[in-house]
Amino acid sequence: MQKPDWIAFDWGTSNMRIWAMSASGTVLGEARSDKGMGSLAPDQFEAALRDVIGAWDHAGVPIIACGMVGAKQGWIEAPYAAVPCPATPEEFSTPDAGDLDVHIIAGLSQADPADVMRGEETQIAGFLARNKNWDGVICLPGTHTKWAHISADEVVSFQTFMTGDLFAAISGNTVLKHSVNSEDWDNDAFDGGVADAMARPERLAARLFSLRAEGLLNGMQNGTAKARLSGLLIGAELAGAKPYWLGQKIAVIGAGGLSALYVRALAAQSAPATQVKGDAITLAGLTAAYKRFKG
Amino acid sequence: MQKPDWIAFDWGTSNMRIWAMSASGTVLGEARSDKGMGSLAPDQFEAALRDVIGAWDHAGVPIIACGMVGAKQGWIEAPYAAVPCPATPEEFSTPDAGDLDVHIIAGLSQADPADVMRGEETQIAGFLARNKNWDGVICLPGTHTKWAHISADEVVSFQTFMTGDLFAAISGNTVLKHSVNSEDWDNDAFDGGVADAMARPERLAARLFSLRAEGLLNGMQNGTAKARLSGLLIGAELAGAKPYWLGQKIAVIGAGGLSALYVRALAAQSAPATQVKGDAITLAGLTAAYKRFKG
Numbered sequence: 109m110q111k112p113d114w115i116a117f118d119w120g121t122s123n124m125r126i127w128a129m130s131a132s133g134t135v136l137g138e139a140r141s142d143k144g145m146g147s148l149a150p151d152q153f154e155a156a157l158r159d160v161i162g163a164w165d166h167a168g169v170p171i172i173a174c175g176m177v178g179a180k181q182g183w184i185e186a187p188y189a190a191v192p193c194p195a196t197p198e199e200f201s202t203p204d205a206g207d208l209d210v211h212i213i214a215g216l217s218q219a220d221p222a223d224v225m226r227g228e229e230t231q232i233a234g235f236l237a238r239n240k241n242w243d244g245v246i247c248l249p250g251t252h253t254k255w256a257h258i259s260a261d262e263v264v265s266f267q268t269f270m271t272g273d274l275f276a277a278i279s280g281n282t283v284l285k286h287s288v289n290s291e292d293w294d295n296d297a298f299d300g301g302v303a304d305a306m307a308r309p310e311r312l313a314a315r316l317f318s319l320r321a322e323g324l325l326n327g328m329q330n331g332t333a334k335a336r337l338s339g340l341l342i343g344a345e346l347a348g349a350k351p352y353w354l355g356q357k358i359a360v361i362g363a364g365g366l367s368a369l370y371v372r373a374l375a376a377q378s379a380p381a382t383q384v385k386g387d388a389i390t391l392a393g394l395t396a397a398y399k400r401f402k403g
Numbered sequence: 404m405q406k407p408d409w410i411a412f413d414w415g416t417s418n419m420r421i422w423a424m425s426a427s428g429t430v431l432g433e434a435r436s437d438k439g440m441g442s443l444a445p446d447q448f449e450a451a452l453r454d455v456i457g458a459w460d461h462a463g464v465p466i467i468a469c470g471m472v473g474a475k476q477g478w479i480e481a482p483y484a485a486v487p488c489p490a491t492p493e494e495f496s497t498p499d500a501g502d503l504d505v506h507i508i509a510g511l512s513q514a515d516p517a518d519v520m521r522g523e524e525t526q527i528a529g530f531l532a533r534n535k536n537w538d539g540v541i542c543l544p545g546t547h548t549k550w551a552h553i554s555a556d557e558v559v560s561f562q563t564f565m566t567g568d569l570f571a572a573i574s575g576n577t578v579l580k581h582s583v584n585s586e587d588w589d590n591d592a593f594d595g596g597v598a599d600a601m602a603r604p605e606r607l608a609a610r611l612f613s614l615r616a617e618g619l620l621n622g623m624q625n626g627t628a629k630a631r632l633s634g635l636l637i638g639a640e641l642a643g644a645k646p647y648w649l650g651q652k653i654a655v656i657g658a659g660g661l662s663a664l665y666v667r668a669l670a671a672q673s674a675p676a677t678q679v680k681g682d683a684i685t686l687a688g689l690t691a692a693y694k695r696f697k698g
Contacts, residue, residue, distance in 0.1 A: 180619065188620070217616075217620055218616075219620070221609070221610075221613050221616075222613050222616040222617045222620050222621060223612070223613060223616045224615075224616045224619055224620065251578075252578065252612055267609050268609060268612040268613075268616070269608040269609045269612065270577060270578065270579075270608050270609075270611050270612040270615075271608050273577040273578055274573070274577065274608060274611075276576070276577075277572040277573060277575075277576040277577045278569070278572060280572075280576065281571070281572040281575065281576045282565060282568040282569065282571075282572045283546075283547070283565065283568055284565075308643070309604055309605035309607075310604035310605070310639060310642035310643040310645075311643040312604075312607065312639065312643070313564040313565050313566050313569060313636070313639060313640055313643065314516070314562050314563060314564045314565075314640075314643050314644075315516075316565050316569075317518065317547055317563040317564065317565040318516050318517050318518060318563075320519075320565075321512075321513075321516075321517040321518045321519045321563070322517045324475065324519055325483075325512055325514070325517050325519065326517060341608070344605060344607065344608060345608055345609075347605035348603070348605040348606040348607070348608065348609055349609075350605075
């Protein structure tokens with residue numbers, strides 16, 4: 109393998125992906141591991157990085173990293189750039205890493221309502237690198253789904269909904285754990301949940317208990333209850349995020365299943381959204397950040 | 404101790420309370436244990452009951468029980484009476500218990516929206532036994548808070564909000580677990596959470612994440628975040644339960660702290676509520692059920 113000109117690094121909570129890159133953007137090599145930020149103490153990051161790039165000639169090669177590696181509990185706390193700000197990362201933090209030339213991309217913060225992101229800013233930059241002069245709203249579904257308003261290559265504002273985190277906590281740690289434990293799925297139940305939550309989002313906690321009661325009284329199947337739970341939570345989010353997406357061009361960035369549900373729920377509101385796979389977008393964002401870093 | 408005329412039994416998920424009663428309503432003896440329904444297999448209930456009443460002369464004495472002992476996972480599945488129905492229990496289930504004369508009070512169910520209660524119906528009956536001809540709305544705060552519309556000694560309708568269950572799951576099993584772990588409390592933060600959720604209940608999942616961001620960006624204290632979380636969830640519930648409480652006479656039945664928060668949140672909506680302690684109310688409800696049972 110030829111010596112890389114730079115190394116791109118997506119270091120999240122539960123795993124990491126890394127690419128050896130040429131200056132022109134060719135991927136020379138690729139690796140991944142499950143040594144996510146969540147499993148490492150601050151003094152273990154350097155060794156974990158050396159493990160994964162050990163076979164590559166990395167002498168003097170800049171390593172551009174994004175994600176939770178820059179969180180308070182990560183390697184070094186990278187700052188937040190306050191929105192509104194350019195969508196392409198301009199600030200970097202440099203941990204002490206011997207001869208390794210590591211630069212961690214800053215996250216984004218918002219003063220009011222208070223909000224933060226770390227990692228998604230790189231996906232936003234990647235999407236905009238591939239879609240020049242794109243104005244609209246980007247939705248990044250996940251444990252903490254982000255909605256970002258993009259105009260003139262700036263992130264104007266954003267809002268995080270902890271919908272995925274709620275889904276997991278409700279499914280695993282409330283009375284519903286016996287009601288939604290299933291591999292089955294029911295699109296009609298999902299659609300109904302979205303519609304009900306959009307119409308009366310304030311009834312969420314009552315509709316959740318109804319899933320239990322429907323099982324006891326009417327034999328609702330667990331796959332149906334799970335899909336309805338997902339629909340209720342995503343529908344409540346769409347009701348809250350309406351100032352973001354209403355009348356806007358919408359891109360949904362992320363892995364297949366969950367993003368497809370957001371696209372489906374938005375379509376039911378007559379809000380067409382373009383779904384974009386996240387993997388290549390992250391690398392495009394790291395590439396945009398590297399170019400900015402080089403100046 | 405004189406021989407009781409009947410025995411009153413509140414058998415919940417996590418513990419049990421039992422009273423030896425005279426026909427005139429005098430409490431002759433009292434016991435409690437942590438052998439709740441949740442810790443017992445169906446074939447262990449009889450022995451658990453014999454343990455706790457062993458010292459009392461119970462030959463031929465009717466034992467009237469309420470609570471989760473009558474749930475699907477309990478001793479015997481007691482039926483549900485469908486609302487609208489009389490507030491004083493009229494249906495009883497009799498498990499096989501040798502020479503013990505046990506009768507478990509039926510729960511309440513509602514067809515649409517699907518809902519169930521088991522235990523709270525006895526507290527409602529007890530409240531009405533002590534407050535003749537009372538019409539209005541009863542709120543029973545807890546893991547699954549119940550709102551019941553009472554008219555002419557009937558339960559007309561009810562709705563369950565799993566607010567307490569959500570509070571526990573969110574506090575213990577989401578990103579907020581590090582943000583709300585505190586013994587402190589902040590009434591202003593609670594009030595602000597109630598007001599914000601009442602005004603825009605659809606933003607709940609975003610406001611929850613803001614608690615995390617406020618901690619990271621502005622150093623919000625955990626006690627403040629915890630109180631605001633509680634306010635957001637109770638405020639969202641009040642928004643959803645508004646058709647119940649708006650313009651109604653309101654009684655809040657339950658243990659001190661949580662019920663006091665509901666009363667406080669309702670007061671902020673100019674909805675005065677009377678707080679009633681739950682313990683004596685349960686026994687009053689079992690007494691009303693016993694009288695109905697005797698016919």
